[in-house]
Amino acid sequence: xxxxxxxxxxxxxxxxxxxxxxxxxxxxxxxxxxxxxxxxxxxxxxxxxxxxxxxxxxxxxxxxxxxxxxxxxxxxxxxxxxxxxxxxxxxxxxxxxx
Amino acid sequence: xxxxxxxxxxxxxxxxxxxxxxxxxxxxxxxxxxxxxxxxxxxxxxxxxxxxxxxxxxxxxxxxxxxxxxxxxxxxxxxxxxxxxxxxxxxxxxxxxxxxxxxxxxxxxxxxxxxxxxxxxxxxxxxxxxxxxxxxxxxxxxxxxxxxxxxxxxxxxxxxxxxxxxxxxxxxxxxxxxxxxxxxxxxxxxxxxx
Numbered sequence: 192x193x194x195x196x197x198x199x200x201x202x203x204x205x206x207x208x209x210x211x212x213x214x215x216x217x218x219x220x221x222x223x224x225x226x227x228x229x230x231x232x233x234x235x236x237x238x239x240x241x242x243x244x245x246x247x248x249x250x251x252x253x254x255x256x257x258x259x260x261x262x263x264x265x266x267x268x269x270x271x272x273x274x275x276x277x278x279x280x281x282x283x284x285x286x287x288x289x
Numbered sequence: 290x291x292x293x294x295x296x297x298x299x300x301x302x303x304x305x306x307x308x309x310x311x312x313x314x315x316x317x318x319x320x321x322x323x324x325x326x327x328x329x330x331x332x333x334x335x336x337x338x339x340x341x342x343x344x345x346x347x348x349x350x351x352x353x354x355x356x357x358x359x360x361x362x363x364x365x366x367x368x369x370x371x372x373x374x375x376x377x378x379x380x381x382x383x384x385x386x387x388x389x390x391x392x393x394x395x396x397x398x399x400x401x402x403x404x405x406x407x408x409x410x411x412x413x414x415x416x417x418x419x420x421x422x423x424x425x426x427x428x429x430x431x432x433x434x435x436x437x438x439x440x441x442x443x444x445x446x447x448x449x450x451x452x453x454x455x456x457x458x459x460x461x462x463x464x465x466x467x468x469x470x471x472x473x474x475x476x477x478x479x480x481x482x483x
Contacts, residue, residue, distance in 0.1 A: 195403070195472075195475065195476050195479055198402040198475075198479070199402075199471075199472050199476075201402045201408065201409055202398070202399070202402045202409070202420060202421060202475070203421060204408065204409070205398070205408070205409035205413060205414045205417035205418075206414065206417040206418040206421035206440075206441055207440060207441050207442075207443060208411065208414045209414040209415045209418035210415070211325065212328070215320075215321050217316075217317070217320045217324070217341075221338055221341065221342060222313065222317070222320075224342060225316055225342055225345045225346070226313060228342070228346055229312055229345075229346070229349045232346070232349065232350060233307050
């Protein structure tokens with residue numbers, strides 16, 4: 192075995208035996224931050240049904256608007272009957288008094 | 290809450306029902322595990338605290354998807370490891386370790402390692418660990434992870450498979466190559482010795 196290979200093995204063995212730093216206590220403030228984020232994420236989740244409802248309501252309102260606009264365009268308006276009557280009246284008058 | 294009586298599954302279930310005390314208890318129970326994993330695989334430019342926080346947010350956000358077929362600790366370990374791997378992958382630059390970068394204790398530990406066939410004095414173990422961690426920082430994230438798990442933490446192939454989700458042949462081949470690469474970095478460092 193090459194000397195550097197032996198040295199490498201010894202270094203690895205020694206590194207593996209190094210005591211691990213105890214990490215039982217979280218640093219100050221970390222727990223609070225994690226829990227605050229968890230709470231905020233929960234509030235976001237709670238607001239999802241409300242957002243869905245609002246989205247559906249907006250879609251329905253837009254649909255009603257479009258349908259009513261289409262209906263009003265296809266249906267003869269209240270003015271068109273009067274125009275027709277005036278036109279007929281004009282035709283009659285012209286035929287009686289040429 | 291005493292550690293022995295801690296019912297992880299019940300606690301996780303309470304967290305799913307948005308019980309804050311349970312979330313706190315779960316955090317305290319899992320913190321040592323997560324902190325140890327994050328510290329072992331910590332990218333150079335990321336703070337340990339930030340990464341631990343990220344891991345916990347992923348754990349809490351995905352708790353509904355935890356099926357319970359494996360122990361919660363294994364599931365959390367995998368999340369922690371993957372988070373660290375992603376962060377390591379984001380840090381593309383891996384500067385080369387030079388002899389001049391080592392402290393006096395570290396050069397002494399290296400001299401002792403090359404001096405003879407004996408084991409290093411236990412007082413030099415921490416310095417040896419620091420050198421190995423610096424050498425590991427030059428490896429690709431997956432290689433670094435394997436070397437840390439298998440050679441520094443002494444985990445078996447089966448345990449590594451459980452943590453990473455990789456299959457056994459991949460782990461063995463990758464670990465062999467990673468060890469060879471690490472030795473080359475070590476030899477390069479030793480060649481600089483005056």
